Amino acid sequence: MDINEFRVRGKEMIDFIADYYENLDNMSPGSKVQPGYLYKLMPHEAPEDPESFEEIKSDIETKIMPGITHWQSGNFFGWYPSNNSFPSVLGDMVSFMFNTVGFSWICSPAATELETVVMDWLGKLIGLDKRFMAIKEDGTEGEGGGVIQGTASEAHIVAMIAAKEMKLEYLKMHGESDESICTSGYKLVAYFSDQTHSSGQKACNIIGCQARTIESDEQYRLTKEALQAAIKQDVEAGLLPFFVCATFGTTNTAAIDDISGIAEVAEAEKLWFHVDAAYAGASLVCPEFRPLARGIERADSFNFNPHKWMLTNFDCSALWVANAKYLVQSLSIHREYLPRVKNSTEFVKDYRDWQLPLGRRFRALKLWFVMRMYGASGIRAHIREHVRQAKWLEEQLVADGRFEIMAPVVFGLVVFRIKPGVFDASTSSLDDIVNSANAELVKCINSDGRVFLVGTKLRGVDVLRPAIGSSHGTSENTTRLLQVIQECSEIVIARFS
Numbered sequence: 001m002d003i004n005e006f007r008v009r010g011k012e013m014i015d016f017i018a019d020y021y022e023n024l025d026n027m028s029p030g031s032k033v034q035p036g037y038l039y040k041l042m043p044h045e046a047p048e049d050p051e052s053f054e055e056i057k058s059d060i061e062t063k064i065m066p067g068i069t070h071w072q073s074g075n076f077f078g079w080y081p082s083n084n085s086f087p088s089v090l091g092d093m094v095s096f097m098f099n100t101v102g103f104s105w106i107c108s109p110a111a112t113e114l115e116t117v118v119m120d121w122l123g124k125l126i127g128l129d130k131r132f133m134a135i136k137e138d139g140t141e142g143e144g145g146g147v148i149q150g151t152a153s154e155a156h157i158v159a160m161i162a163a164k165e166m167k168l169e170y171l172k173m174h175g176e177s178d179e180s181i182c183t184s185g186y187k188l189v190a191y192f193s194d195q196t197h198s199s200g201q202k203a204c205n206i207i208g209c210q211a212r213t214i215e216s217d218e219q220y221r222l223t224k225e226a227l228q229a230a231i232k233q234d235v236e237a238g239l240l241p242f243f244v245c246a247t248f249g250t251t252n253t254a255a256i257d258d259i260s261g262i263a264e265v266a267e268a269e270k271l272w273f274h275v276d277a278a279y280a281g282a283s284l285v286c287p288e289f290r291p292l293a294r295g296i297e298r299a300d301s302f303n304f305n306p307h308k309w310m311l312t313n314f315d316c317s318a319l320w321v322a323n324a325k326y327l328v329q330s331l332s333i334h335r336e337y338l339p340r341v342k343n344s345t346e347f348v349k350d351y352r353d354w355q356l357p358l359g360r361r362f363r364a365l366k367l368w369f370v371m372r373m374y375g376a377s378g379i380r381a382h383i384r385e386h387v388r389q390a391k392w393l394e395e396q397l398v399a400d401g402r403f404e405i406m407a408p409v410v411f412g413l414v415v416f417r418i419k420p421g422v423f424d425a426s427t428s429s430l431d432d433i434v435n436s437a438n439a440e441l442v443k444c445i446n447s448d449g450r451v452f453l454v455g456t457k458l459r460g461v462d463v464l465r466p467a468i469g470s471s472h473g474t475s476e477n478t479t480r481l482l483q484v485i486q487e488c489s490e491i492v493i494a495r496f497s
């Protein structure tokens with residue numbers, strides 16, 4: 001493809017994308033294909049001779065499109081949202097244009113410096129404490145700062161690596177021998193609740209430390225007391241607590257752990273304190289949500305995903321550390337082919353020391369486009385509209401009488417089920433019937449095809465958890481969701497009564 005064809009095809013592609021978004025609301029958000037469908041449709045070797053753009057485009061429509069789950073549809077309420085926006089797409093186009101690999105400042109000074117600027121912008125936008133800013137109010141370099149990771153899972157691993165470094169340094173300073181430090185890895189214990197995202201366990205598998213899962217309270221929150229008790233037990237057994245993760249908006253129910261209480265324990269026990277706000281962190285753009293996150297100013301690291309609920313294309317996960325020392329100490333590796341800026345009077349970051357890979361995309365661009373083209377006011381309006389719709393859905397479900405709300409509706413997530421009272425209470429297997437009916441309700445809704453959502457289990461209880469938050473959805477989509485829930489419930493209740 002020469003540059004003249006690129007001009008033509010590129011414009012066609014923009015039209016293709018715009019048409020897709022225009023028609024999205026009329027398409028079923030879920031895919032109906034069976035596992036392995038594509039292998040049957042595809043040649044089993046790459047082509048020997050070049051093929052045309054037209055042939056590929058036609059395959060996208062006939063072969064790829066049927067196997068797409070339309071995450072950007074306003075009728076998609078599955079998992080947590082994966083926001084994008086047109087400003088963000090344009091920002092990413094500029095990033096693809098440069099296609100820099102910005103591991104060091106010298107690789108593209110603007111890529112590094114824009115990231116420093118926008119991460120401070122974003123931190124201030126969500127009211128993050130000044131400890132986390134790369135540049136202090138007096139214009140000097142801070143000890144901390146933000147960095148864009150690919151995902152919250154990577155942020156979790158990176159935070160845990162820094163935590164391990166901090167613990168091992170502490171042991172060394174307190175007279176432990178090198179030999180004992182070398183063998184202490186498996187004695188390190190990280191603390192989570194039974195609601196913490198799976199990335200916590202994955203991080204432990206990678207680091208090679210123990211993961212302690214603590215039972216959450218009746219509202220699915222990790223409490224200070226439960227954490228204290230678990231640590232006490234482990235210390236008595238000769239283990240080395242080093243890391244705790246609190247979640248602001250868990251994946252199952254959007255529960256909020258006792259962040260202040262956990263901060264206190266982390267300080268007393270010298271644990272690294274990581275706050276995972278992957279989904280709900282975006283709400284902090286609105287000041288009214290900040291009291292719910294009290295205590296995050298005491299964290300060692302804080303993470304949220306603008307790619308979930310803040311209008312920015314996947315991937316964009318924002319991680320801040322209050323002190324980058326341990327991160328850089330553990331992830332910085334010197335090679336002659338990886339130059340640094342020597343004797344720089346101005347501070348610049350080498351973000352390769354703040355992440356797992358060496359190479360990194362210019363992701364700050366899309367975030368910069370989003371913050372500039374929406375403004376703080378536009379982003380706040382985006383969040384508030386979804387919360388309003390979620391509260392509306394909650395009210396409607398309660399008013400209907402057949403449903404019960406299973407977790408407080410705080411953000412855009414509504415966790416509910418058909419309540420047991422709707423079924424014949426005299427049967428001894430009522431719990432099983434209620435569970436089967438609610439699991440069936442998820443299937444019924446998704447095979448209806450007008451909307452898409454997922455269910456989960458809370459301590460063995462089947463629930464549905466539609467998440468409102470699509471960048472392309474309106475209150476009409478939420479009204480449709482309610483309608484499908486009600487129609488399918490009627491079918492399911494009749495079947496199980």
Ligand SMILES: *Cc1c(COP(=O)(O)O)cnc(C)c1O
Binds near residue numbers: 278
């Ligand atoms: C979605 C989610 C994650 C994982 O996000 P990735 O960016 O896909 O790794 C982590 N924690 C919580 C609370 C989440 O909801």
